[in-house]
Amino acid sequence: DKEIIILGIETSCDETSAAVLINGRDLRSHVISSQIITHQKYGGVVPEIASREHSLHFQPVVQQALDEAQMSFSDLSAIAVTYGPGLVGSLLVGVSGAKAMAYAAGIPLIGINHLEAHIYANFLEHHDLEFPLLALLVSGGHTHLILLEDHGQYKVLGLTRDDAAGEALDKVARTLGLGYPGGPQIQRIALKGDPHSFQFPRAMLEPDSLDFSFSGMKSAVLNTLNTAKMRGEELSVPDVAASFQQAVIDVLVRKALMGIRLTKVKTLLLAGGVAANALLRETLNQTLSERGIRLVYPSPIYCTDNGAMIATAGYYHYLREDYAPWTLNAVPGLSL
Numbered sequence: 074d075k076e077i078i079i080l081g082i083e084t085s086c087d088e089t090s091a092a093v094l095i096n097g098r099d100l101r102s103h104v105i106s107s108q109i110i111t112h113q114k115y116g117g118v119v120p121e122i123a124s125r126e127h128s129l130h131f132q133p134v135v136q137q138a139l140d141e142a143q144m145s146f147s148d149l150s151a152i153a154v155t156y157g158p159g160l161v162g163s164l165l166v167g168v169s170g171a172k173a174m175a176y177a178a179g180i181p182l183i184g185i186n187h188l189e190a191h192i193y194a195n196f197l198e199h200h201d202l203e204f205p206l207l208a209l210l211v212s213g214g215h216t217h218l219i220l221l222e223d224h225g226q227y228k229v230l231g232l233t234r235d236d237a238a239g240e241a242l243d244k245v246a247r248t249l250g251l252g253y254p255g256g257p258q259i260q261r262i263a264l265k266g267d268p269h270s271f272q273f274p275r276a277m278l279e280p281d282s283l284d285f286s287f288s289g290m291k292s293a294v295l296n297t298l299n300t301a302k303m304r305g306e307e308l309s310v311p312d313v314a315a316s317f318q319q320a321v322i323d324v325l326v327r328k329a330l331m332g333i334r335l336t337k338v339k340t341l342l343l344a345g346g347v348a349a350n351a352l353l354r355e356t357l358n359q360t361l362s363e364r365g366i367r368l369v370y371p372s373p374i375y376c377t378d379n380g381a382m383i384a385t386a387g388y389y390h391y392l393r394e395d396y397a398p399w400t401l402n403a404v405p406g407l408s409l
């Protein structure tokens with residue numbers, strides 16, 4: 074049978090990325106151009122700068138992905154691109170570019186939901202996943218528990234009512250003077266701290282709710298830091314980081330367990346940038362293996378934003394001929 078070759082493109086936030094993927098599992102090339110250094114001096118992503126950076130890097134990144142795969146547009150089956158959620162100016166660069174290339178090449182355009190793609194990063198490396206599956210998606214913008222009944226069939230069981238887990242980690246890291254993005258910095262410095270030194274709250278909400286809330290937990294940390302500052306006390310940054318990281322992980326693990334109990338699924342997929350967190354992986358691994366539940370997560374490089382996950386999701390859309398119209402637009406607030 075003919076090979077299915079997908080070019081996947083991601084530009085929703087601060088990574089310009091492109092990947093060439095054959096038959097949903099053979100990754101021929103993967104290029105990620107990160108803008109982290111550009112945004113670092115502002116302490117977070119500046120939307121206008123992000124769009125302009127995507128404009129600069131879009132074509133070179135795509136060309137490099139094709140070159141490394143030793144392919145040209147005529148080899149491609151389709152082009153898959155993130156159309157939401159994300160920053161509108163960033164999304165528009167990818168959507169317009171992908172549209173132009175697919176139209177000129179005479180191949181289908183596939184619109185990808187960024188959240189779905191994070192989950193599909195798991196399908197790139199694991200080829201024996203059987204539905205139903207439960208996904209815990211933890212990123213900078215989202216915290217979701219999702220039941221996957223089949224390819225393309227999702228039920229959101231719970232989501233954050235305020236801050237995303239990654240967002241809370243980023244804000245606490247910023248206040249601690251650890252820089253952007255905060256998650257990896259918290260993980261690094263927490264290794265030197267005691268996770269039991271501060272008893273930060275764990276927001277669980279109503280007893281049977283699968284929703285999350287990280288804003289109050291974040292505020293508790295910021296209050297502790299402010300109070301200490303007013304009293305002229307020096308708090309240990311590693312201790313605060315370790316204690317907050319532990320609080321966030323406790324909530325994520327508890328909610329994942331509740332979701333598993335409710336849905337009776339046998340496999341949990343971890344996804345999103347925070348899924349790269351080593352302690353979260355380790356804690357979930359231990360908790361779930363004790364209960365006979367399989368835990369699956371992508372390699373760290375496929376947890377944070379990347380084109381390979383877009384190509385992987387695109388492959389499954391291609392199989393069901395789920396193509397986008399030429400009028401495809403950016404949808405900044407797209408949900409699952």
Ligand code: KG4
Nearest residue numbers: 212213214239254256257346347350377378
């Ligand atoms: O999925 P992602 O790259 O972008 C969004 O779609 O939001 O996630 C970025 C988030 C940031 O909040 C970042 O601090 C967090 O993922 N993150 C981590 C780690 N690596 C990235 N959080 C905790 N531990 C990590 N190792």
Ligand code: ZN
Nearest residue numbers: 191212377378
């Ligand atoms: Zn993302």
